[in-house]
Amino acid sequence: MKAVRFHEVGGPEVLRIEDVETPTPAAGQVRLRVAASAFSAADNGMRAGFLPIPIELPHVPGYDVSGTVDALGDDVEGLTVGDAVVAFLPMERDGGAAEYVVTPADAVVAAPTSIPLADAAGLPSVALTAWQALFDDGQLEAGQRVLVMGAGGVVGKYAIQLAVRAGVHVIATASPRSIDAVRAAGADEVIDHTTTDVHTAVTEPVDVLLNLAPIDPEEFTALVALVRDGGAVVSTTAFMATPGDESRGVRAATVFVLPNRARLTELVSLVDAGALTVEVTRRITLDQLPALHAEASEGRVTGKVVVLAE
Numbered sequence: 001m002k003a004v005r006f007h008e009v010g011g012p013e014v015l016r017i018e019d020v021e022t023p024t025p026a027a028g029q030v031r032l033r034v035a036a037s038a039f040s041a042a043d044n045g046m047r048a049g050f051l052p053i054p055i056e057l058p059h060v061p062g063y064d065v066s067g068t069v070d071a072l073g074d075d076v077e078g079l080t081v082g083d084a085v086v087a088f089l090p091m092e093r094d095g096g097a098a099e100y101v102v103t104p105a106d107a108v109v110a111a112p113t114s115i116p117l118a119d120a121a122g123l124p125s126v127a128l129t130a131w132q133a134l135f136d137d138g139q140l141e142a143g144q145r146v147l148v149m150g151a152g153g154v155v156g157k158y159a160i161q162l163a164v165r166a167g168v169h170v171i172a173t174a175s176p177r178s179i180d181a182v183r184a185a186g187a188d189e190v191i192d193h194t195t196t197d198v199h200t201a202v203t204e205p206v207d208v209l210l211n212l213a214p215i216d217p218e219e220f221t222a223l224v225a226l227v228r229d230g231g232a233v234v235s236t237t238a239f240m241a242t243p244g245d246e247s248r249g250v251r252a253a254t255v256f257v258l259p260n261r262a263r264l265t266e267l268v269s270l271v272d273a274g275a276l277t278v279e280v281t282r283r284i285t286l287d288q289l290p291a292l293h294a295e296a297s298e299g300r301v302t303g304k305v306v307v308l309a310e
């Protein structure tokens, strides 16, 4: 089969398109015929060698995947060849930038039926990140307020939709290119952070400050003042420390997304119910993935890009 792999960590040029043996599912695993994998910033970090995820080399990137069950290992129940599924694959194992991928059976859930199967690769880890940030780390409840920095990005738009649906009041920051999108996602208040001082615009304390953007660490620390006593600061930008304020009981939590099959199943249901939009900005082919990594290294990739396997 065709797969994109790297044999050593480094720049985008370490990615190669190769003919490799089609993997065989072991007990408890299934093989997927890949429809698409999604590109994530963490794929770039793993390939470059600066994320502490213990991958084995050579490695196939693309841990978010959609496809069709193609072969079953022993002891797999509840799945049938031909099932359309999505998965957040274990990040240290081979990903879906290939024609086939082997995955633990318990990582896959039925794919949404209301969107193209390839686009569904844009859902798993990012939507799980938004959910985990809001409700596990942030412990947000109906009637509370959240300020989302970087709400116009991929995680941000899932976070807005999930928070609003849970009855949380959402204040979103966005630059002009994303203002319409965060409004469409349902944000109650939108602050254009390029023209407006966030401290001035947020007039009442928030229960949770959720940061999804590469803001200046000093600015991040100053924003903690907007969080009520006993509230929380949650961040997905694990490359910088998350500030809290012990003197006021403001917790600091950094998100490291975890797989969660039940939750992914619920996210799929929300998509099919029309309550969660999966936005894919570009669809590329396997042979275009090295160029995409090069673009990402220069900070030029916006939105969710999926990589079609055929």
Ligand SMILES: NC(=O)c1ccc[n+]([C@@H]2O[C@H](COP(=O)([O-])OP(=O)(O)OC[C@H]3O[C@@H](n4cnc5c(N)ncnc54)[C@H](OP(=O)(O)O)[C@@H]3O)[C@@H](O)[C@H]2O)c1
Binding pocket: 041, 042, 125, 126, 129, 149, 150, 151, 152, 153, 154, 155, 156, 173, 174, 175, 176, 177, 178, 179, 193, 212, 213, 214, 215, 216, 235, 236, 237, 238, 255, 256, 257, 302, 303
């Ligand atoms: N820790 C984890 O488990 C985990 C999981 C998933 C993602 N992540 C990380 O979480 C972050 C968000 O992910 P994503 O996929 O949503 O990224 P993204 O699509 O690039 O969104 C980030 C948003 O940040 C905004 N932004 C950029 N610079 C800003 C600034 N100086 N001030 C305010 N906003 C700014 C941009 O908003 P505009 O569009 O308004 O310009 C952009 O849309 C990334 O760093 C990603 O690597 C971590």
